[in-house]
Amino acid sequence: MAEEPIHDGKPFDPMEPWREVRDVYMNAWGKTMVDMVNTEAYAQATGAMLDTYLTVSAPFREVLEKAMLKTLEQLAMPSRADVVAIAERMTNIEMRLDDLDAKLDNIQRLIVQAGTASRPHAGRAPQPSGKKQTTKAKQAQRGKK
Amino acid sequence: MAEDTVITDPVTAAADRLKTLTKVMTTKAAIAQTPKELVWTLNKSKLYRYIPVLPKEKRHPIPLLLVFALMNRPYILDLRRGHSFVEYMLNQGYDLYLLDWGAPGPEDKNLRFDDYTLDYMPRAIRKLKAISGVKEFSLLGWCIGAILTTIYAALRGNEGLRNLILLTAPLDFSNKQDLTFARWTDERYFDVDKVLAAFGNMPGEMIDYGAKALKPVENYIGNYVKLWDNIDDPRMVDGWHAMNTWVTDNVPLAGGVFRQLIVDLYRHDKLMRGELVIRGERVDISRIHANLLTVIAEGDHITPSCQSEPVMSKVSSADKELFRVKGGHIGIMAGSGASKFTWPHIDDWLAPRSQ
Numbered sequence: 001m002a003e004e005p006i007h008d009g010k011p012f013d014p015m016e017p018w019r020e021v022r023d024v025y026m027n028a029w030g031k032t033m034v035d036m037v038n039t040e041a042y043a044q045a046t047g048a049m050l051d052t053y054l055t056v057s058a059p060f061r062e063v064l065e066k067a068m069l070k071t072l073e074q075l076a077m078p079s080r081a082d083v084v085a086i087a088e089r090m091t092n093i094e095m096r097l098d099d100l101d102a103k104l105d106n107i108q109r110l111i112v113q114a115g116t117a118s119r120p121h122a123g124r125a126p127q128p129s130g131k132k133q134t135t136k137a138k139q140a141q142r143g144k145k
Numbered sequence: 146m147a148e149d150t151v152i153t154d155p156v157t158a159a160a161d162r163l164k165t166l167t168k169v170m171t172t173k174a175a176i177a178q179t180p181k182e183l184v185w186t187l188n189k190s191k192l193y194r195y196i197p198v199l200p201k202e203k204r205h206p207i208p209l210l211l212v213f214a215l216m217n218r219p220y221i222l223d224l225r226r227g228h229s230f231v232e233y234m235l236n237q238g239y240d241l242y243l244l245d246w247g248a249p250g251p252e253d254k255n256l257r258f259d260d261y262t263l264d265y266m267p268r269a270i271r272k273l274k275a276i277s278g279v280k281e282f283s284l285l286g287w288c289i290g291a292i293l294t295t296i297y298a299a300l301r302g303n304e305g306l307r308n309l310i311l312l313t314a315p316l317d318f319s320n321k322q323d324l325t326f327a328r329w330t331d332e333r334y335f336d337v338d339k340v341l342a343a344f345g346n347m348p349g350e351m352i353d354y355g356a357k358a359l360k361p362v363e364n365y366i367g368n369y370v371k372l373w374d375n376i377d378d379p380r381m382v383d384g385w386h387a388m389n390t391w392v393t394d395n396v397p398l399a400g401g402v403f404r405q406l407i408v409d410l411y412r413h414d415k416l417m418r419g420e421l422v423i424r425g426e427r428v429d430i431s432r433i434h435a436n437l438l439t440v441i442a443e444g445d446h447i448t449p450s451c452q453s454e455p456v457m458s459k460v461s462s463a464d465k466e467l468f469r470v471k472g473g474h475i476g477i478m479a480g481s482g483a484s485k486f487t488w489p490h491i492d493d494w495l496a497p498r499s500q
Contacts, residue, residue, distance in 0.1 A: 038328065083252070
């Protein structure tokens with residue numbers, strides 16, 4: 001059986017020339033399209049399309065919103081506006097909680113600092129027993145006597 | 146012993162290719178895999194802290210906060226294992242935080258830059274400082290995230306901001322000729338209030354269409370042709386799958402922000418002209434004193450370099466650098482060359498400034 005012809009270390013791919021042509025064509029097409037979307041005419045056309053869509057759909061949206069609002073009222077259920085208002089209030093509460101959390105963090109930090117400052121000898125080695133005695137040790141000695 | 150040989154007939158090969166194609170087009174890739182913990186939330190926003198991989202003594206003391214755009218998911222910064230900016234920076238010893246804005250709902254349609262920069266960011270940064278136990282931090286803003294970080298740096302830069310990194314930052318809108326978006330959103334053709342009255346927030350699909358329509362052939366056809374040409378290369382297919390997962394995961398943009406973006410920035414260039422007012426405070430870019438690194442993508446069709454360069458002459462930072470890198474808007478941070486050029490440069494710049 002004949003082996004596949006090798007070209008530049010790779011097996012021959014009959015689709016390669018087609019791919020090259022395709023890439024050249026796509027590059028040219030891509031550049032043309034980039035130029036096209038950069039024109040005032042394109043901006044005007046897309047703007048007009050969007051505007052038309054919004055204008056045409058607005059009455060339908062309005063009718064749908066009103067119908068939905070009425071239905072929710074009939075079912076004694078909250079409307080989107082009600083839910084949105086609650087969500088906004090929740091965010092405000094979250095901010096207040098966040099501020100309180102930060103204040104508590106600060107208070108905790110100050111307490112730790114104050115505690116450290118009031119124990120200046122906390123980290124030192126114990127004093128030799130012959131020279132200075134603590135109040136507790138003195139009381140213990142008095143008790144023995 | 147005879148070697149095992151795999152004989153694939155053309156029909157089986159075509160079936161395998163079709164199977165791969167169906168898989169990548171219909172499923173989501175495993176993205177954002179780097180371990181992280183949720184440390185703060187407000188509304189839809191979340192602040193994550195990535196679990197450090199180096200011991201404390203080997204880490205930089207100044208934490209870095211990543212702020213991505215509002216209308217895309219931030220996991221582009223942590224796309225997939227072995228190719229993630231987050232993973233890279235953790236390995237370089239950064240204490241890394243990510244601010245995920247989440248997806249705004251109908252109740253968030255009035256959110257503006259004012260809210261994001263003066264309510265959300267300062268609170269997230271306050272938490273970051275409390276956790277890290279430091280007074281200073283670095284900020285990295287990408288795309289719209291760079292607008293947010295610039296506004297924050299101008300208004301609250303004296304609250305511990307040491308380093309500011311802006312990636313493909315759309316800040317200057319004066320050159321209307323080179324800005325396709327400016328042409329499309331010109332007030333003669335685009336009624337922003339009518340759009341927002343209909344949708345509340347700007348739908349993610351419309352933003353996605355806008356971004357893709359800048360290069361329609363490349364995005365709508367070329368992208369899939371490229372996949373088909375490389376369908377037998379698992380590495381390339383994995384990368385394509387992850388990127389496609391991100392590209393198709395659209396997030397709406399809060400209506401208030403969208404209006405500000407179009408009216409105040411694209412139409413009236415208020416930020417660079419010093420006329421942008423955020424909650425009563427004028428945003429003066431010359432009040433930025435933090436060390437500044439601006440990264441420009443030379444092939445960026447979404448944010449051309451003319452939008453990012455002028456900030457360099459406006460800030461008061463004594464230490465500033467403009468870095469140009471080959472690639473597109475997203476490619477410079479998530480493309481195949483990112484780990485060779487962009488990420489190491491950001492690390493080289495930031496490491497000595499994070500001591």
